[in-house]
Amino acid sequence: MRHARDVLELVLEQLPLRARAELERQVSSLDTGYLARTLPDPFADRRQWRADLWWRRRLAGGREPG
Template sequence: MENLSGDYDVYPGATDRALRRYRAFLGPAGRRPLYPQDAECSCRGCSFDDVRHARDVLAEVLRQLPFRARAELKRQVACLDAVYIERTLPDPFAGDRQWRSDRWWRRRLAGGREAG
């Protein structure tokens, strides 16, 4: 599917990279809030520095996958989403700050550095 995608951000290995990045962001144990960081470079490789971009890629992949593969990936992503919601804080001003504020994962507070 990645080979056939016309989306710039979906290329061979992008799904695996996005899942690994999402898991790594959520991986540190603890109860302190996590704050996604902005990517310093917007190329498709460096964009993964921003976990929200990784989630964007997963959303696009889910949209393009056939039913059975989509269901399997959707279960994995749903578990990660639950942790993301639990470990990040809502941003009441996301509509003014985020270019894709229509996506719920972009409506969370972000900081300059990923830290809790």
């Protein structure tokens, strides 16, 4: 999930405004579901990956890689 969300973020940054808005609506729905199924990572600020990305600061209970 995290890698896929990283890729989506890169794509969103490159899209024209109208296409970006359409994809953001769909991604927002997926983000809501991910937030509901995960917990905050209390050690996110100590990790090597980008802790500024909110989905990188979540714990999925070991159900997903990366």
